[in-house]
Amino acid sequence: MSGIQARLRLTRPDFTLDIYLELPGRGVTALFGPSGCGKTSCLRALAGLERAQGSVRVNGELWQDNASGHWLPTHRRALGYVFQEASLFAHLNVRRNMEYGLRRQPPARRRVSLEQAVELLGLGALLTRMPHTLSGGERQRVAIARALATSPRVLLMDEPLAALDAARKAEVMPYLERLQRSLDIPVLYVSHSPDEVARLASHLVLLQAGRVTAQGPTAELMARLDLPLAHGDAAAALVQGRVAAHDVHDHLLTVAIQGGQLQLITHRPRMVGESVRLRVLARDVSLARTHAGDSSILNLLPARITQLADDEPGQVLVALDAAGTTLLARITRRSCQNLALAVGDAVFAQVKGVALMD
Numbered sequence: 001m002s003g004i005q006a007r008l009r010l011t012r013p014d015f016t017l018d019i020y021l022e023l024p025g026r027g028v029t030a031l032f033g034p035s036g037c038g039k040t041s042c043l044r045a046l047a048g049l050e051r052a053q054g055s056v057r058v059n060g061e062l063w064q065d066n067a068s069g070h071w072l073p074t075h076r077r078a079l080g081y082v083f084q085e086a087s088l089f090a091h092l093n094v095r096r097n098m099e100y101g102l103r104r105q106p107p108a109r110r111r112v113s114l115e116q117a118v119e120l121l122g123l124g125a126l127l128t129r130m131p132h133t134l135s136g137g138e139r140q141r142v143a144i145a146r147a148l149a150t151s152p153r154v155l156l157m158d159e160p161l162a163a164l165d166a167a168r169k170a171e172v173m174p175y176l177e178r179l180q181r182s183l184d185i186p187v188l189y190v191s192h193s194p195d196e197v198a199r200l201a202s203h204l205v206l207l208q209a210g211r212v213t214a215q216g217p218t219a220e221l222m223a224r225l226d227l228p229l230a231h232g233d234a235a236a237a238l239v240q241g242r243v244a245a246h247d248v249h250d251h252l253l254t255v256a257i258q259g260g261q262l263q264l265i266t267h268r269p270r271m272v273g274e275s276v277r278l279r280v281l282a283r284d285v286s287l288a289r290t291h292a293g294d295s296s297i298l299n300l301l302p303a304r305i306t307q308l309a310d311d312e313p314g315q316v317l318v319a320l321d322a323a324g325t326t327l328l329a330r331i332t333r334r335s336c337q338n339l340a341l342a343v344g345d346a347v348f349a350q351v352k353g354v355a356l357m358d
Ligand SMILES: Nc1ncnc2c1ncn2[C@@H]1O[C@H](COP(=O)(O)OP(=O)(O)OP(=O)(O)O)[C@@H](O)[C@H]1O
Pocket: 012, 014, 015, 033, 034, 035, 036, 037, 038, 039, 040, 041, 042
C-alpha cells in the first residue's frame, strides 16, 4: 500500500496527541494549526524521536506497530528531516555537508545523486563555501539538499522558512515549489502560514489540540467556511486551469477553467495548453446582482451562492459555485444586506485579481 498510514497516540501531562493520518504517496501535505496543537510532536513521532503508541507505515514499509511490538529506531527509518534552523556542520563546506547525507545510504540504495540534489536546490555555485559565509536562505537550501541526499522515503519539514525574513523566504520558496513538482516521495510540511500552505501543499491536515479536525485536498479544505483557513486574510480559492491564450502585446493570459475563463496579467511567456494553478483571494472578489457590462473588471463570472458565514466583524464570507469552479468572496455585512444575498441565489462574481501559483 503506498502513501503514509499512521495512528499515533502520545500522552503528556497537559497534552494528548491522538491522530490517524492517511496521506498520499507523493506531493506536499501541510500540517497546519495553531501553536501548541501538536504539529512538531506529530513529525517527531513519525520519525521515531518520540515513542508514540500506534503504528506507522510509509509506502508499504512498516516502521512501527505496537500490536506486534515492531519498532524501527530513527536511524533505520528512511527519512529526511529539515528543521527551522539549518543545523549544518560548521567545519565542513557545502559539498562535504551534502556528502555526509549521501554516505548515510549504501551506494546500492541511493536513489538521489549529489548532482540531483545540487541541481534541485540550485547549489552549484556554493559547493566550496563554508556554512558561516552563507545567508540563512542558502543554509536552509543546503539543509534540504543534505536531507534529500540520504534518499529518504519521506521528507519531514518543520517550518523550514520560519526563521527567515520575508526577502529570504521569497528566495527559498521557488526551490520548495520545484521540489513539490519534482519529488516522487511524500513531503510533510509543518506551517503556520496560510500562504505557504496554498502555494506548496496539495494535501492538508488541520490539527487542533492534538486531534485532526479535517484532512483532504488543500483546495477543498480552503473553501470550507467551517474551517479556519477560509477566515484569515489569505482566504482564497485555488483554481486549476489550462492556458487558452497569451496575448504578448497586452501581457494578458487567458486561462480556461471549469465552466469559464479567467484573465490575468503575466510577463512570463506561457504555452497554450499548459496546466496552471491560480489563486483568487476572497478579498479580491465582489458580488453583483446584475451583469455590469461597462466595468473595467475583466473577470465576471456567473455563480450561485453555496455558503454564507460571518467573518471578521462587519464582514461576510460567501462561497460560490461558478459553473463548477469554487470561489470565495469577502464582502461587508452591509453589502450582503443591501443585496439581500442568500444561499442558492444567482449572482455575478467580479474578480479583481488572479495570481498564478507557479
Ligand atoms: N518535550 C516536551 N515535554 C513536554 N511537553 C511538550 C514537549 N514538547 C512539546 N510539548 C507540549 O506538547 C504540546 C504540543 O507541542 P508541539 O511542539 O507539538 O506543538 P506545535 O503545534 O508544533 O507548536 P508550534 O506551532 O508552536 O511549534 C504543547 O502543549 C507543548 O507545550
